[in-house]
Amino acid sequence: MKLSLMSCGKSLGQRVIDNEHFASYLDTSDQWIRERSGISTRRWVDDESTVDMAVAASQDCLDRLPEFDRSRIEVVICASVTTDEVVPAISAQLQERLGLDKDVLAFDINAACSGLVYALEIARNLLRVRPAGSAALVLGAEMLSRKTDMQDRGSCFLFGDGSGAGLWTLTEGEEDYFAAKTVGDTEMLTVGHEEPIRMDGRAVFRFAVSEMSDCIREVLAKADVAPDEVDFYLLHQANQRINDAIMRDLKLKSERFPSNIARIGNTSSASIGILMEELYSSGQLDGTKTICLAGFGGGMSCGALLMKGHEIHVA
Amino acid sequence: MITKDVQKIVAELLAVDLGEVTLNARLIEDLNADSLDAVELAMSLEEHFEVTVEDDEIERMDTVNDIVDTIKKHRPDLEV
Numbered sequence: 001m002k003l004s005l006m007s008c009g010k011s012l013g014q015r016v017i018d019n020e021h022f023a024s025y026l027d028t029s030d031q032w033i034r035e036r037s038g039i040s041t042r043r044w045v046d047d048e049s050t051v052d053m054a055v056a057a058s059q060d061c062l063d064r065l066p067e068f069d070r071s072r073i074e075v076v077i078c079a080s081v082t083t084d085e086v087v088p089a090i091s092a093q094l095q096e097r098l099g100l101d102k103d104v105l106a107f108d109i110n111a112a113c114s115g116l117v118y119a120l121e122i123a124r125n126l127l128r129v130r131p132a133g134s135a136a137l138v139l140g141a142e143m144l145s146r147k148t149d150m151q152d153r154g155s156c157f158l159f160g161d162g163s164g165a166g167l168w169t170l171t172e173g174e175e176d177y178f179a180a181k182t183v184g185d186t187e188m189l190t191v192g193h194e195e196p197i198r199m200d201g202r203a204v205f206r207f208a209v210s211e212m213s214d215c216i217r218e219v220l221a222k223a224d225v226a227p228d229e230v231d232f233y234l235l236h237q238a239n240q241r242i243n244d245a246i247m248r249d250l251k252l253k254s255e256r257f258p259s260n261i262a263r264i265g266n267t268s269s270a271s272i273g274i275l276m277e278e279l280y281s282s283g284q285l286d287g288t289k290t291i292c293l294a295g296f297g298g299g300m301s302c303g304a305l306l307m308k309g310h311e312i313h314v315a
Numbered sequence: 316m317i318t319k320d321v322q323k324i325v326a327e328l329l330a331v332d333l334g335e336v337t338l339n340a341r342l343i344e345d346l347n348a349d350s351l352d353a354v355e356l357a358m359s360l361e362e363h364f365e366v367t368v369e370d371d372e373i374e375r376m377d378t379v380n381d382i383v384d385t386i387k388k389h390r391p392d393l394e395v
Binding site for chain 1: 349350351353354355357358370373
């Protein structure tokens with residue numbers, strides 16, 4: 001059995017923040033930021049909470065399937081490093097705000113920017129032991145503007161706010177392939193309860209390129225799939241330079257690496273879900289596709305999930 | 316050949332003509348490299364020459380010749 005996407009939704013911060021915003025008070029420029037990250041704009045919320053964005057993305061996802069029976073949702077997993085509270089979990093609040101059944105298994109996970117990939121692997125395994133036709137709502141929701149040091153000229157331009165949600169079920173077909181790497185490290189990339197995001201940019205770049213390439217190659221080998229047999233690599237949108245390096249490492253062209261970081265910035269665990277929604281909405285996921293999702297983040301964590309012959313499942 | 320291989324790696328990574336990658340060419344000033352290029356360059360050198368390039372070595376690599384010297388130090392068995 002394999003994961004099949006049923007629907008997608010997203011929510012973005014309402015305010016579009018361009019690079020001139022940072023140039024107005026820091027020693028930086030639009031060109032400098034674009035050259036180092038590929039980012040031109042990012043989206044920040046005004047007064048919404050992370051939960052508000054999670055609800056909006058999930059509602060968008062479910063609204064696209066008006067005939068879908070929500071009682072089929074057996075699992076809700078939200079990946080986030082910027083929850084509004086420690087308790088209640090975002091996923092628990094989704095149960096109430098989306099009107100889901102009480103017997104849903106709902107919880108949040110924190111695997112930093114690898115969160116959505118990890119959440120999908122968990123959902124895949126949970127759905128295996130649930131009745132046929134069960135569905136999982138899997139999302140990432142982040143409000144990184146709340147955790148950004150706006151005086152750090154090396155990182156403040158990277159982060160945005162958003163949520164990406166997908167509704168998934170299991171269908172007949174070849175199993176999906178998963179690989180993860182964990183390198184416990186307390187210095188490379190940290191976010192404290194009261195402290196903003198701190199990172200050693202060069203070390204993170206090195207980790208991301210090296211470990212994400214390894215994870216991708218591992219799932220390709222497990223699935224016996226050549227790099228150019230994958231239709232789309234949906235990579236965490238952290239920095240275009242990282243994804244370009246992965247692309248070069250795999251000796252592939254950019255058309256297999258959809259990107260929205262120029263417009264949306266780095267939204268941590270929400271980024272892959274937002275990117276997937278854009279592909280879904282534009283019809284690029286229609287038909288049979290082989291898709292590789294991969295992310296890396298603090299922890300340090302890294303993961304890849306390869307879906308061979310994926311097809312959208314119309315409920 | 317360390318020198319020729321280094322020049323080829325630098326030219327490919329920084330997307331510049333091989334002719335521009337002279338031994339005296341400065342990575343930042345002449346070849347437009349930045350700090351992330353330097354990290355990626357170090358990773359490419361590590362893979363190609365099977366060495367480990369430390370962060371402080373990356374910081375000291377100002378010119379193409381500095382890169383050649385770094386590799387020479389790690390791989391004295393290779394022809395320059």
